[in-house]
Every structure is written in structure tokens, then in C-alpha cells.
Amino acid sequence: MATVSVDDKFGYINEQGVIVIPINYTKAFDFKEGLAAVELGGQSGYINKAGEVVIGFKYDWVDNFKYGLAKVKSLKKMGLINHKGEIIIPCEYDLIGDFKEDVVMVMKDQKYGFANKNGKLVVPVEFDYSGNFWLPLEFKNGFTVAEKNGKQGLIDKTGKYVTGKDFDRIEPFNEGLAPVLKKDKWGYIDEKL
Secondary structure: OEEEEEOOEEEEEOOOOOEEEEEEEOEEEEEEOOEEEEEEOOEEEEEOOOOOEEEEEEEOEEOOOEOOEEEEEEOOEEEEEEOOOOEEEEEEEOEEOOOEOOEEEEEEOOEEEEEEOOOOEEEEEEEEOOOOOOOOOOOEOOEEEEEEOOEEEEEOOOOOEOOOOOEOEEOOOEOOEEEEEEOOEEEEEEOOO
8 A cells, every 4th residue: 555645635546547445544654563653633543454443533742553563652752552552561661662683772860771671671771872873772682781970881781881881982892892981082892700
């Protein structure tokens, strides 16, 4: 199916150009994992390929499904739902990242941690978000950057530090080495540290 628009309303046509889902929505997006995000009356939800509402119009914003989950926003807070509309992570976070290595960054009040696909916090929301665009808020090769009080270290998926936590900047291991900055000097540490 393809999304079509007529007079600022959206619907869907099939490959023959026949309207298969009426042109009623104020926004409509491509189908992902069998569902499409649509907006009606200022609220967003999801429909299936038969045009049936599967997840009601109760969110301020919704994202496409990926890996069986979708980010949603309600009252300016983000959460995650599954295909049934069941809440996996409640809408209580300021920001939710993308899943990398089966965990996702969650942020609240300028602090971040990580949750798994079941919605369980595997790394507590206790690390400082400094707003640095280069701070990788995702796991790479089993590790991610953790920042507290302006100092960084690498943690594993349980939140345990695997390096020192006194670096001015650190990046995840790649080919066994991690670049580090300390007192305006760059160097590398290995995974044995």
C-alpha cells in the first residue's frame, strides 16, 4: 500500500491505485511490522492493513514499530508500547533512544540509564546527560559511556564500570582499544584495564 493525500487528508491505496483505507487522517505513515501510525483529531494511534484501529488515538505522537516496539508520547513524556498497545515502558521519560544491542537509553530530568525490550531497567537512570552531541548514548560492543560529575567511564549492560570513571572523555572499545582524554591528552586503554 502507499500513502496518499487529498486536501490535507491522508489514506492508503493499493498497487492498482484503488483506495483501500479511506482518506480520513490528518497524518499517515508507511506500514511497519503490519501497522501504520496515523493521526486523527490531533491524537495518534495505529491501524492495520484492513484499516481497523488496533491501538486507539490516545497519544500526542507515535513512531513506527521496530523490533516489535514503538515509541509513543503522552503529556510530553515518552514510553514504549508493543503491537497490542500494551505499555512496555510507561510514558514518564523525556527521551528514549533506539535499541542497540537489545537495550535502549531512557532519560529523565537530565539523567540517563538503559532498559531492555521487556521494559526492565537494566542500568539505573543515574548518569548525567551533559548535552554533548558526541556522547554515544547507546551500547557498542557491549559497553557504553557513563558520565557523572563531568567525568566518564565505560559500563557494561549491568551498569558496572569496566574502566576507571575519571576520564574527561572516553569512547567505547573498538578492536580492543578505547580512546580516552585526560588533562588535555589523548591516549588509548585496552579491555584489560
